[in-house]
Amino acid sequence: MPHPIDLALTASLIGDATRAGMLSRLLEGPARTAGELAREAGISPQTASGHLAKLLEGNLVRVEVQGRHRYYRLANPDVARALEALSLLVPTRVAPVRVPEPLRFARTCYDHLAGTLGVAMAEGLEQRGLLESSEDTYALTPSGERFVAKWGVDLEELSQGRRAFARRCLDWSERRAHVGGALGAALAERLFALRWIARRPEGRGVRLTVEGRRGFEKSLGLSWP
Amino acid sequence: MPHPIDLALTASLIGDATRAGMLSRLLEGPARTAGELAREAGISPQTASGHLAKLLEGNLVRVEVQGRHRYYRLANPDVARALEALSLLVPTRVAPVRVPEPLRFARTCYDHLAGTLGVAMAEGLEQRGLLESSEDTYALTPSGERFVAKWGVDLEELSQGRRAFARRCLDWSERRAHVGGALGAALAERLFALRWIARRPEGRGVRLTVEGRRGFEKSLGLSWP
DNA sequence: CACCTGCTTCGGCATGTGCCGAAACGTCGA
DNA sequence: TCGACGTTTCGGCACATGCCGAAGCAGGTG
Numbered sequence: 341m342p343h344p345i346d347l348a349l350t351a352s353l354i355g356d357a358t359r360a361g362m363l364s365r366l367l368e369g370p371a372r373t374a375g376e377l378a379r380e381a382g383i384s385p386q387t388a389s390g391h392l393a394k395l396l397e398g399n400l401v402r403v404e405v406q407g408r409h410r411y412y413r414l415a416n417p418d419v420a421r422a423l424e425a426l427s428l429l430v431p432t433r434v435a436p437v438r439v440p441e442p443l444r445f446a447r448t449c450y451d452h453l454a455g456t457l458g459v460a461m462a463e464g465l466e467q468r469g470l471l472e473s474s475e476d477t478y479a480l481t482p483s484g485e486r487f488v489a490k491w492g493v494d495l496e497e498l499s500q501g502r503r504a505f506a507r508r509c510l511d512w513s514e515r516r517a518h519v520g521g522a523l524g525a526a527l528a529e530r531l532f533a534l535r536w537i538a539r540r541p542e543g544r545g546v547r548l549t550v551e552g553r554r555g556f557e558k559s560l561g562l563s564w565p
Numbered sequence: 566m567p568h569p570i571d572l573a574l575t576a577s578l579i580g581d582a583t584r585a586g587m588l589s590r591l592l593e594g595p596a597r598t599a600g601e602l603a604r605e606a607g608i609s610p611q612t613a614s615g616h617l618a619k620l621l622e623g624n625l626v627r628v629e630v631q632g633r634h635r636y637y638r639l640a641n642p643d644v645a646r647a648l649e650a651l652s653l654l655v656p657t658r659v660a661p662v663r664v665p666e667p668l669r670f671a672r673t674c675y676d677h678l679a680g681t682l683g684v685a686m687a688e689g690l691e692q693r694g695l696l697e698s699s700e701d702t703y704a705l706t707p708s709g710e711r712f713v714a715k716w717g718v719d720l721e722e723l724s725q726g727r728r729a730f731a732r733r734c735l736d737w738s739e740r741r742a743h744v745g746g747a748l749g750a751a752l753a754e755r756l757f758a759l760r761w762i763a764r765r766p767e768g769r770g771v772r773l774t775v776e777g778r779r780g781f782e783k784s785l786g787l788s789w790p
Numbered sequence: 791c792a793c794c795t796g797c798t799t800c801g802g803c804a805t806g807t808g809c810c811g812a813a814a815c816g817t818c819g820a
Numbered sequence: 821t822c823g824a825c826g827t828t829t830c831g832g833c834a835c836a837t838g839c840c841g842a843a844g845c846a847g848g849t850g
């Protein structure tokens with residue numbers, strides 16, 4: 341752990357509403373000029389400049405100079421991760437997050453399964469001792485390896501790739517983790533192939549089929565109304 | 566993402582040196598009473614009480630009342646994760662606070678370099694724009710390719726192999742990333758060959774030689790007491 | 791060169807917040 | 821019931837910091 345003073349210094353950079361807004365926008369959108377950030381935040385260019393100088397000093401953003409424009413972006417992926425980790429701590433106001441019900445129940449997150457279903461699967465695997473979580477990754481236990489093999493996941497093949505094996509991917513609608521990485525992608529791919537889940541016509545939404553409902557019930561004891 | 570104002574509110578709870586110190590202690594140690602936390606922080610009980618009330622309100626800690634004592638602890642594992650994610654963003658000071666024990670300072674992790682030295686090398690390369698990190702891999706920039714070639718790394722050969730090129734390997738003693746994968750192995754191999762580092766007689770410990778100390782100082786500006 | 795534009799630096803004002811002294815509250819033990 | 825102790829609440833002070841107006845700097849353009 342770093343010295344508390346340094347930790348506080350970094351946290352206080354995010355701990356200002358204006359700067360937090362800038363960082364949130366940079367987290368979700370492309371690089372922006374100082375002027376754009378000022379307008380979006382509703383503050384004068386001087387003030388924005390001061391904030392950006394601090395963020396730069398704290399190594400939360402980096403800047404690319406193009407002529408008289410200065411494009412700011414998040415300094416590195418760690419910053420994005422820290423912002424997301426902090427977001428999870430924000431006390432929920434009234435409704436947790438307003439997500440349309442279908443999307444909230446199940447959707448794809450890049451190439452793996454997210455939403456209530458994705459989280460339930462991860463936690464079901466964990467409760468049955470098939471999956472173990474560490475700080476930000478998952479690992480299959482020996483019985484877990486046999487279990488996913490029954491679904492048709494080829495572990496040999498997965499471990500070849502350069503991709504992280506199984507990442508704990510934080511779910512923004514559930515505020516809990518689901519399985520990402522190579523394993524997450526392979527699980528989703530198999531569940532589609534087994535027709536336990538099916539893509540909705542458009543968007544990232546996913547539907548649980550009748551077979552899927554039965555399958556999850558039988559294999560992991562998961563059930564839904 | 567939550568509203569930026571709420572994000573800022575939560576971050577600013579950590580963004581005070583005194584509170585950050587309390588949270589750090591709670592992260593590493595057992596639950597403590599309000600009075601203990603006050604003494605450890607070197608502030609009056611009233612002031613500590615105010616801080617703890619804020620942390621409680623922000624749901625970063627929870628409290629257990631036992632008679633006239635109040636035991637505070639972190640509210641949940643998400644808080645610990647957020648603190649650690651934030652710690653990663655703290656700009657590195659070159660001199661570590663504590664004199665590191667041998668293993669902590671430098672060791673091999675499979676076939677690449679880990680510990681304070683491994684992390685410092687990775688971050689030194691990154692700060693100089695020689696290495697870029699994405700989610701779980703590293704990539705050499707063009708200037709980085711020239712740099713490692715000077716150490717005798719044969720990039721042609723590395724890219725032949727089936728192994729992941731450069732993995733971000735999380736260091737358990739430092740809680741930060743160092744370079745793994747094929748590049749990490751090649752760097753370690755070259756540093757041994759150049760006699761910048763040497764294996765300790767037994768175990769995985771690694772020693773920094775006088776040449777190594779000079780070399781890291783000159784090439785990456787790293788120095789140790 | 792002059793001029794516009796994007797951005798930063800400087801100075802002063804106002805608000806926010808960390809700190810402690812004083813005092814109150816609740817629990818425990820004599 | 822009383823006093824000791826751990827903790828919280830209240831009030832006021834001092835410092836830190838966000839804000840903007842004014843001014844300065846540097847790149848692009850005619």
